[in-house]
Amino acid sequence: MVNDRDNQLNQKDSPLVRLRDLSKSFGRVEAVKSINLDIKSRDFLAILGPSGCGKTTLLRLIGGFAEPSNGTIEIGGNDVTRLGPERRPTNMVFQGYGLFPHMTVRENIAFGLKIQKVSQSEREQRVDDVIGLVRLEELADRGTGELSGGQQQRAALARAIVMRPQVLLLDEPLAALDLKLRQTMQEELRRIHNEIGGTFVFVTHDQGEALALSNRIAVMDEGNIVQEGGPEDIYASPESRFVSTFIGEANILSGRRQNSVVTLAAGLDLPSSSGPDGAVILVIRPEAVQILSDNSQADVRTEGTIVDKVYLGAYVRFQVQLSSDELITANVSTLNLPKEYFSGDRIAVGWGGKDHRILMDS
Amino acid sequence: MRELIKSWKTVPSLAVLAGLFVAPLSLLFVVSFWSKKLFRVVPDFVFDGYQKALVSYWDVGLNTLAIAISTGIITTTIAFFFAFFIRFKAGRYGDILLFISLVTLFGGYLVKIYAWKSILGLEGILNTALVGLGIVSEPLGALLYNRGSVATALTHFLLPIAVLPIVASMRNIQDITLEAGRDLGAGPVRILLGVVLPQCRAGIIAAFAFSFLIAAGDYITPLFLGGTDGAMIGMFIASQFSIRFDWPLGSAMAFLTMFSCLTVVLIARLAIVRGRK
Secondary structure, rough: OOOHHHHHHOOOOOOOEEEEEEEEEOHHHHHHHEEEEEOOOEEEEEEEEEOOOHHHHHHHHHOOOOOOOOOEEOOOOOOOOOOOOOHOEEEEOOOOOOOOOOOOOHHHHHHHHHHHOOHHHHHHHHHHHHHHHOOOOHHHHOOOHHHHHHHHHHHHHHHHHHHOOEEEEEEEEOOOOOOOHHHHHHHHHHHHHHHHHOEEEEEEOOOOHHHHHHHHHEEEEOOOEEEEEEEEHHHHHOOOHHHHHOOOEEEEEEEEOOEEEEEOOOOOOOOOOOOOOOEEEEEEEEEOOEEOOOOOOOOOOEEEEEEEEEEEEEEEEEEEEEOOOOEEEEEHHHHOOOOOOOOOOOEEEEEEEOOEEEOOOO | OHHHHHOOOOOHHHHHHHHHHHHOOOOOOOOHHEEOOOOOOEEEOHHHHHHHHHHHHHHHHHHHHHHHHHHHHHHHHHHHHHHHHHHHHHHHHHHHHHHHHHHHHHHHHHHHHHHHHHHHOOOOOOHHHHHHHOOOOOOOOOHHOOOOHHHHHHHHHHHHHHHHHHHHOOOOOHHHHHHHHHOOOOOEEEEEEEEHHOOOOOOOOOHHHHHHHHHHHHOHHHHHOOOOOOOHHHHHHHHHHHHHOHHHHHHHHHHHHHHHOOOOOOOHHHHHOOOOO
């Protein structure tokens, strides 16, 4: 067991987990391609990506369940690249929970502490503490087969947390739960992270879950981390078409840049855009698009025809067809609607110059 | 009324059960209390058979249990590791391995007995090798005609039969429970005994019961490989019916053997079920 708490305290600012040029191939398939990533202590990091992007493989590499084809993994300053999961300061909450069916909830949670030969009194104390933390007091002496999905999830979480891992790994922790339970468990996870203050790394394909839970997000696509940062950064400043459409909704308008002027296919020019010449895309979030009354001003302004309008309570969702035949979606707060509009109306739409992003079209 | 119609559907299976198991056993049970007058068996209610069986054959009985229990334990243990390999380590070759091990059952049972005879015999492969390597100066006679040679041949024959139920119960074990065990710090031994074994108890009990019961009832292997040391009760029961025409004694011996074997299986089951920690 690598346990280097002092060492870790001395290097407060250096990352707790350091991945360098980490890659993993299965036969000819390269699931993870040369990833570099730092995870700081107390981070709640989401590894977010579509299925098959390599995110679970990355998590399994960190946990020691797969051996990297290349690269190194450091945790708390120690190289753990060649260590098995039983010798790493990490614990995993598995997607299918992996509870031992021949044991009660309490026995499941105590399993790891028994192996560590923690004294009985301390063991009982710690087990009771985490059972309280995940609120399973009533069910602690039941068999795991008698638990519902959400309760099994809590038991699996408790079994990992009781080990006080330096890094807690969660593989799609909420994927198997229904929507209501998922929301409850999201709150629970946030609360538990606040209470014990550990470092959590979780894998998800659900961008809403990633935004709601984490303080950092690493977006993966085809084995690479394509963008990493805080949730606000990722949402507000996506660096690629993939990230902009995968996280949240985005309108993508195509255009060209020449001599620092971007000309959109929809027929308007946006001056002073530095960057290389070539095909570009403009990314604008639906909630940033406004419907403009005739005399109002906006940094970017164009016209189109309403092809669809859906009333969604807090806002109205318009689909507007521009002169380029591209559709742009505008989610307009019902409070900001200048007047009533109908499908087929010609209208002006616009947004602030700071709200869109111009990216090279790759 | 509906209950009655429902229960009618079980009549065929009950008839099979009654015809093939209950009737012969009941007949034997009744005969075990009859008495033998010269070369005739006459209906009676005496305990001569049981008395004779206990007095004259208790040592063969114990020998039988010793051989069968050790065969059962060795077979089940090897089968457990073999099944573990098939289920968790061999990947897609697991099914092929399982198939091959089952195919050996078709090789026949006498063939295996003769094979072991030629391996363990005075001029057998093992002795030739030992002498050739200079490990012993002359062939060992002690390799054949004892409990060990009987148990060895029986284990060889019974292994596939014991592997099957253990593999079947291991198929229900989720792989991630093994990963979870490692994640929580368990080494290979702990995983095997603390995570895998408790999850396939039913298969282990079945494997032990199969291999033990078949071994205890066998009367061919000890005949060929057992000599005097490795004699088993089945041989003597068979001879009561075939040569000596002492059906009451044979039946009594059969019932005593059956009763002891059931006791052993029940104790083993209790030990395996209770053996959780």
